[in-house]
Amino acid sequence: MIPTTFHLLELTDKDFQTIREVLYEHCGINLTPEKKELVRSRLSSHVRRNNMRSYTEYIDMVLSNRNGQEFVTFINRLSTNLTSFFREPKHFDYFKSVFLPERLARKNTGPVRLRGWSAACSSGEEPYTLAMTLKESLPSGRTVDAKILASDISTAMLDKARGGRYPADRLNTVPVDLQRKYFKQGNDQGEKYFQVSPTLREMIIFKQINLIQPWPLTTKLDFIFCRNVLIYFDKETHRKLAERFYEILNPGGVLFIGHSESLSGIQHMFKSVAPAIYVKS
Numbered sequence: 001m002i003p004t005t006f007h008l009l010e011l012t013d014k015d016f017q018t019i020r021e022v023l024y025e026h027c028g029i030n031l032t033p034e035k036k037e038l039v040r041s042r043l044s045s046h047v048r049r050n051n052m053r054s055y056t057e058y059i060d061m062v063l064s065n066r067n068g069q070e071f072v073t074f075i076n077r078l079s080t081n082l083t084s085f086f087r088e089p090k091h092f093d094y095f096k097s098v099f100l101p102e103r104l105a106r107k108n109t110g111p112v113r114l115r116g117w118s119a120a121c122s123s124g125e126e127p128y129t130l131a132m133t134l135k136e137s138l139p140s141g142r143t144v145d146a147k148i149l150a151s152d153i154s155t156a157m158l159d160k161a162r163g164g165r166y167p168a169d170r171l172n173t174v175p176v177d178l179q180r181k182y183f184k185q186g187n188d189q190g191e192k193y194f195q196v197s198p199t200l201r202e203m204i205i206f207k208q209i210n211l212i213q214p215w216p217l218t219t220k221l222d223f224i225f226c227r228n229v230l231i232y233f234d235k236e237t238h239r240k241l242a243e244r245f246y247e248i249l250n251p252g253g254v255l256f257i258g259h260s261e262s263l264s265g266i267q268h269m270f271k272s273v274a275p276a277i278y279v280k281s
């Protein structure tokens with residue numbers, strides 16, 4: 001039955017607790033009690049749109065089929081996707097001025113093979129920034145066979161990332177010369193947008209991967225960007241992820257995490273070389 005009056009749906013403590021448990025179990029996300037209002041606001045319009053009379057009814061519907069589209073939508077709505085081009089720029093400086101020269105120095109001639117992973121890529125700004133940094137940093141005469149795997153748990157974010165189309169204001173953090181080189185301007189019913197160039201797009205493979213489940217990776221990696229997602233996980237999940245990242249990196253491979261995140265306080269084998277940058281020695 002469609003509700004006829006508009007009233008604020010209450011998210012009970014029990015409903016919130018169920019959501020916390022499901023999110024932790026499925027994505028490793030550790031929702032603190034303070035996040036209750038955030039959860040309510042992220043789900044409320046969707047609960048109404050589905051003509052549900054309560055969050056309990058909605059949660060029952062979502063959980064009745066964990067392989068269904070509603071479960072995907074539920075996870076998409078609850079994940080925090082904030083990102084930007086050249087976010088935490090020191091990481092890209094390190095990538096350009098330390099990581100790449102070291103890699104190139106190891107092999108004097110011929111193409112250098114590089115495999116990287118943007119492990120919680122959200123709407124794609126991070127892997128496209130990496131692709132631009134790679135393109136811009138290569139000395140002339142050197143070729144690099146570089147591929148970046150870009151993954152996220154959210155299918156909605158991956159669709160945006162694959163599409164590579166961004167509203168004009170998202171490009172504020174991209175230097176103008178790079179905007180000109182790697183983006184094509186378009187107009188959709190009066191709204192200006194920028195479309196990522198095929199040169200960047202073809203360096204990236206997009207895939208849905210849940211970090212706390214098995215990873216379908218078939219090759220060892222040279223660098224991993226796993227930034228601003230650890231913050232939602234607990235220490236034990238950090239420990240397990242650090243162990244798995246270490247395992248999947250080649251010797252000398254580098255792990256970048258968010259500047260507000262840390263591997264301190266957990267056991268790991270990485271060497272810390274700069275803020276939020278770790279190397280497998």
Ligand SMILES: C[S@@+](CC[C@H](N)C(=O)[O-])C[C@H]1O[C@@H](n2cnc3c(N)ncnc32)[C@H](O)[C@@H]1O
Binds near residue numbers: 083087121126212229
């Ligand atoms: C705040 S964004 C970070 C984007 C980018 N790495 C950056 O630093 O700008 C966090 C991303 O982590 C994703 N995420 C949350 N839990 C995940 C999980 N278990 N596996 C993979 N991705 C996850 C979310 O969907 C979201 O897109």
